[in-house]
Amino acid sequence: MSNVKNMDIDLMQNELNETMNALMNGDYEGKEKKKVLARIERIQRKLSKKRSGTVLSRAFKRDLVAYSFIAPNFIGFAVFTLIPIVFAFALGFLKWDGSNAIEFAGLDNFKRMADDTFFWAALKNTIIYSVGTVPLTMIASLALAIILNQKVKGRAIFRTLSFFPYVGSLVAVTSVWKMLFHPSKGPVNAFLYYVMKIPQDKLPQWFSGSLVLVSLILFSVWKYMGYYMVIYLAGLQGISSELYEAASLDGAGTWSKFRYVTWPQLRSTTFFVVVMLTINCFKVYDIAIMLAGGGSGELTPSGTVLVYYIYQKAFIDWDLGYSSAVAMVLFTIVLAVTIIQFAGQKRRDR
């Protein structure tokens, strides 16, 4: 019996040695190599199981320890994130009001969107808001990071200060903005009236009509540039100073240094910043209802955004299937932008 077992082990050991030798000789390339590596691991696992001869093999014990580390987070994550995500995809194809029987709706929810003017207004506004906010925030935060990465006096204070809008709660900072930009009493319009001599009836209405999106964009740049500044700052500190010294020796000025050293070196940071900004822009909701919303937070078509519509359809109208279908549109756009960015970065890497 034990002889058979030993023979088995010898056989496997031989197989293992052969494969490893072949690998060393470079017989395998790319995908093939990965497969072989996986096979080696498999054989090794079997071997150790055979050798130890216990039910609970070493590898299994090792896995158990690892799972015990992951479990506290993963159980919560699976129940409260993964399952709802799967459920969300299904819900988009159903018709349900949350209490009565669920009906299968096929593509009806998506067909309904075609003639839904409020949906199109929400989609259009969200896209305009994102197209305005993403590049402006990126440029502002990069510029600020470059300035604050130099030796300037009071650097720490400036860094802290530019982070205040990010940590401040939306309810608090939007209520200040609404006062500062108050159409008849606010100091901004008072300045336009008294100093710039703009007549009373031409003063901008910052939070209604066509200016809503402009206000939302300006506010978002102000609120989030400090956060992305920190990410850029981290990226800048990762650039080796030798690159700048070499550029100086070649006679590069400030602009050339930025163009040929800083910008290319920050490519992966910029990728991250743009993707995060896009995701955060498309999920905008609270900024809109607090700056442009009426007394109970209702939005008119000129200031509405996608998430507002998802919220309304689900929690006010209890039209759950349709709400999830709109959410799928949101997800598809975010995914598409991420993939395009990713592909763009890959192409430039080559």
Added chain:
Amino acid sequence: MSQHITKKKEYGSSLHSKRRNEIVKKVIIYIILIVIAIMMAVPFVWMLSASIKSDREVFQMTPFVLIPENPKWSNYRDIWTKIPLIKFVGNTVLLTIVVTILQLLTSSFAAYAFARLNFKGRNGLFLAYVATIAMPWQVYMVPQFLMMRRFGLNDKLLAIICLQAFSAFGVFMMKQFYEGIPMELNEAARIDGMNEYQIYAKIMLPLSKPALSTLTIFTFVNTWNDYLGPLIYLKSVEKKTIQLGLKMFISQYSSDYGLIMAGSVLSLIPVIVIFLILQRYFVEGVASAGIKG
């Protein structure tokens, strides 16, 4: 001889213009910085100033005074009686502390396994985490609500804890940070006979202060300031958080500017304090945690 002198002069003047350029550059940088600092600070200064003014004084421009002659400190007293602010603050403090502790513990724990242990299904599990980072919560908030309601968590603070405490972002960030810690430390500890739990508690955790501080700032700020989550789940007044309470107050008393600003100032204090305490690790944390990509 004279040639020598002119050369010296030329050299001197070019040095001079170089220095002048430097100074011009410095001045421009400081002007930009001061403009930005003003833009960042003005709303907060205005908030503080308005919080001790009467409604009549708030919008008085000519002349504008920062501190009124008779500061209306009563705004800070009245806000507590106009709304059940103490209840709101209590709820928010409880939520924020529980969520932050759970987030730090569970994500650093899980991240240790992803960064340091070899096990079956590691790549698949980690992919599940990474894939959801790019998924806006708003996409699945509706089915999540339906599920929580089924669990009987509607209008319970526990719902917000479940929602906030197990983020994929925390695990991802901690894992990136751990991977920057030299593997030799683990190997040495294993040779010394430590098990994985001891290595996590005695070696990795003390080394990850920057990442833990950064994650604390993010989690604390997000939970304290969250609006949409509590809006969906917390319906009864005694369950509301400070953000919901403040918003409720604003829509009820939209012209009590002094009181609104006093409430806003109070709601800002905890996050600002936490940020100021932990910020010295912040840039380092962001950098080493590799969120820069």
